Amino acid sequence: MYDRPIARAFALSALLIAPAALAVTPADIARGYAEEAKQSIPPFSGFSAARGKAFFESKHGSEWSCASCHTANPVDPGRHARTGKTIAPLAPAGDAERFTSLGKAEKWFRRNCNDVLDRACTAQEKGDILAYLMQLSNGGQR
Amino acid sequence: MSARRQSTVQMSRFVRAAVTCAAVAGFLPPSGAIASGPKLLPATDADWKSECGSCHVAYPPGLLPAASWRAVMAGLDRHFGTDATVDATTAATIETFLVTHAGRDRSPSPTAGPILRITETRWFRHEHDEVAPATFRSPEVNGAANCGACHLNVDSGRFSEREIRVPRSKP
Numbered sequence: 001m002y003d004r005p006i007a008r009a010f011a012l013s014a015l016l017i018a019p020a021a022l023a024v025t026p027a028d029i030a031r032g033y034a035e036e037a038k039q040s041i042p043p044f045s046g047f048s049a050a051r052g053k054a055f056f057e058s059k060h061g062s063e064w065s066c067a068s069c070h071t072a073n074p075v076d077p078g079r080h081a082r083t084g085k086t087i088a089p090l091a092p093a094g095d096a097e098r099f100t101s102l103g104k105a106e107k108w109f110r111r112n113c114n115d116v117l118d119r120a121c122t123a124q125e126k127g128d129i130l131a132y133l134m135q136l137s138n139g140g141q142r
Numbered sequence: 143m144s145a146r147r148q149s150t151v152q153m154s155r156f157v158r159a160a161v162t163c164a165a166v167a168g169f170l171p172p173s174g175a176i177a178s179g180p181k182l183l184p185a186t187d188a189d190w191k192s193e194c195g196s197c198h199v200a201y202p203p204g205l206l207p208a209a210s211w212r213a214v215m216a217g218l219d220r221h222f223g224t225d226a227t228v229d230a231t232t233a234a235t236i237e238t239f240l241v242t243h244a245g246r247d248r249s250p251s252p253t254a255g256p257i258l259r260i261t262e263t264r265w266f267r268h269e270h271d272e273v274a275p276a277t278f279r280s281p282e283v284n285g286a287a288n289c290g291a292c293h294l295n296v297d298s299g300r301f302s303e304r305e306i307r308v309p310r311s312k313p
Contacts, residue, residue, distance in 0.1 A: 055155055082285075107229075110227070114223075
């Protein structure tokens with residue numbers, strides 16, 4: 001799709017600079033992470049839903065996993081592990097508004113990766129999680 | 143002045159006096175709003191509602207004094223054990239909203255810092271003194287911070303006594 005470097009650079013900067021003004025899809029956000037991953041990890045070989053699922057369900061040595069609040073089937077509504085507040089489903093199949101704003105996606109990755117891993121997630125990790133969430137359908141996990 | 147008008151004046155004086163006594167006794171929320179009144183949400187703000195209402199109820203600003211809100215906003219990177227940071231512009235908007243509509247600081251302490259938990263205010267403790275600790279601890283309630291467990295219309299900022307249903311613990 002982005003066969004010319006300039007088109008690629010434009011698509012990436014449009015995603016990064018104007019997240020609020022731009023209507024994006026989960027696939028657009030995933031493409032942005034792929035571009036980012038290619039820069040930082042030269043032998044980037046794509047995202048893996050299976051790796052994303054494993055990452056999502058792992059506690060990474062801390063108190064919580066992503067699934068602690070978003071459940072192990074993120075098409076369903078979640079529940080905040082500390083406050084008990086209901087959280088809208090995280091997978092796009094459960095809530096069509098999910099991953100339609102890069103700014104919002106980045107804000108929550110920043111906060112929640114810090115909560116679970118005590119560090120920021122890499123573009124590879126975020127793309128894997130997104131790949132996992134995007135292939136979930138309303139009937140449950142594929 | 144007619145007798146009826148006079149009795150209205152006397153009545154309003156009585157109400158004012160009663161409210162003042164209650165406020166002095168620490169029975170009112172810091173903003174001075176009547177505790178069991180139908181509205182505890184005099185104002186709203188889109189950023190406050192969306193940012194502060196994602197993980198918990200967007201707690202009405204009148205429930206803490208300005209110094210408390212400033213301290214909460216200064217510590218969003220470790221907000222009760224989680225990262226709740228927002229961008230600088232949004233943070234400034236929310237802090238202005240919270241401080242503008244904050245409650246009065248009725249028990250400032252020269253040594254202790256500002257109260258960060260609404261559940262630690264005298265007003266909160268008084269209002270909930272009939273709720274058993276076991277009820278707060280039950281899985282259905284999951285702690286005193288979860289207003290919506292019992293206050294049915296908390297998302298509309300309504301905390302009226304008539305809009306409460308305490309969930310029964312499953313045996």
